[in-house]
Amino acid sequence: MYSLDQLRGFVAVAEELHFGRAAARLNMTQPPLSRQIQKLEKAIGVLLFDRDNRGVALTAAGTAFLADALKLLELADAAPSLARRISAGSAGAVRIGFTAASTFGLLGALLNEISAALPDVDIDLREMVTKDQTSALINGDIDLGLARPPFDDELFDSRLLFREPIMVAVPSGHPLTLLNRKLTAEDLHGESLIMHSPTQARYFYDLVISLVSSHRTFVHTVSQILTMIFLVAAGRGVALVPQSATVLGVEGVEYVELGGFEVDPVELHAIWMRNSRNPALHRVLEAINDQGD
Known part of the structure; x- marks a missing residue:
């Protein structure tokens, strides 16, 4: 095995092609430098230099080894700084679980904010429903969730990121678009939902269900909001969706806000394990908090 000091000595001699100048560059005398090179050659089992009365030259093996030696020294020099940045949270990785609906309005803005504030933090995105996010957080498969309530407050810390109204998606020209007001749950009676x-x-x-508990005309049951909207466009019925879904721009669909709420009812939260020890996660949370401000 060879040492970093031996590699630095080898690189100095390889670049200077002179033991005396290389030793001066390293602030050492020539005999210890010569011994370092001899030990290095013995460790790797090849001659790195041709030495004669005319001077020093790299062997073919020495030329090949020089490129790798430079890479190794670059990594060795960078490692402490990287370790410090990871410890401080300014580098590292954060695995984020997100619901499909969160991509409609919030996710892109959050990622842009995180990238601007923490360019050396790698973000690994994983689409999953809230139930799977909570399981993944507990199992250590993700660090942060963008999810819907409720959560186990003993396990998870959370932060409200976003509230938005709920909209009724209807086929273009539907009579509900002509009321010129927010809709009520009563307006949906008789509609295919x-x-x-x-x-x-x-x-x-x-x-x-909390809004239309007496409604029993459910024509389809699907898991993705985009699918719901395409079914609305096909005239299959109406659907209750978050306002952010309006950015999808599906032709043949109009949206009318559902009223009757003191605050916008659709919530999206950031959730994470209370005992998380990932420094980068806490820097990401700071960036998210700044974005929210």
């Missing part, structure tokens, strides 16, 4: 999946979209399912 495209429903959220109770297993794959539980948050929206529970929210919609």
Whole structure:
């Protein structure tokens, strides 16, 4: 095995092609430098230099070894700085789970903010529903979730990122678009409702059921909001979706806000394990907090 000092000695001699100048460059005398090179050659089992009365020259093996030696020294010099940045959270990796609906309005802005504030933090995105996010957080498969409530407050810390209204997506020209006001749950009686999946979209399912508990005309049950909107465009019924879904721009669909709420009812939270020890996660949370401000 060879040492970093031996590599530095080898690089100095290789670049100077003179033991005396290389020793001066390293602030040492020539005999210890010569011994370093001899030990290095013995460790790797090849001659790195041709030495004669005319001077010093790299062997073919020495030329090949020089490129790798420079890389090794560059990595060795960078490693302490990287370790310090990872410890401080300014470098590293954060694995983020997100719901499909969060991509409509918030996710892109958050990622841009994180990248601007923490360019050396790698973000690994994983699309999953809230239930799978909480399991992944507990198992250590992700560091941060962008998810819907409720959460186990004993396990998870959380931060409200975003609130938005709930909209009724209807086929273009539908009579509900002519009311010129926010809709009520009563306005939806008699409408064919495209429903959220109770297993794959539980948050929206529970929210919609709380609004239209007496409604029994569910023509379809699907898990993805985009699918719901395409079904609306096809005239299959109406659907309750978050306002951010309006950016999808599906032709043949109009949106009318559903009223009757003291605050916008659709919530998105950042959630993470209370005992997380990933420094980069906490820097990301700072960036998210700044974005929210």
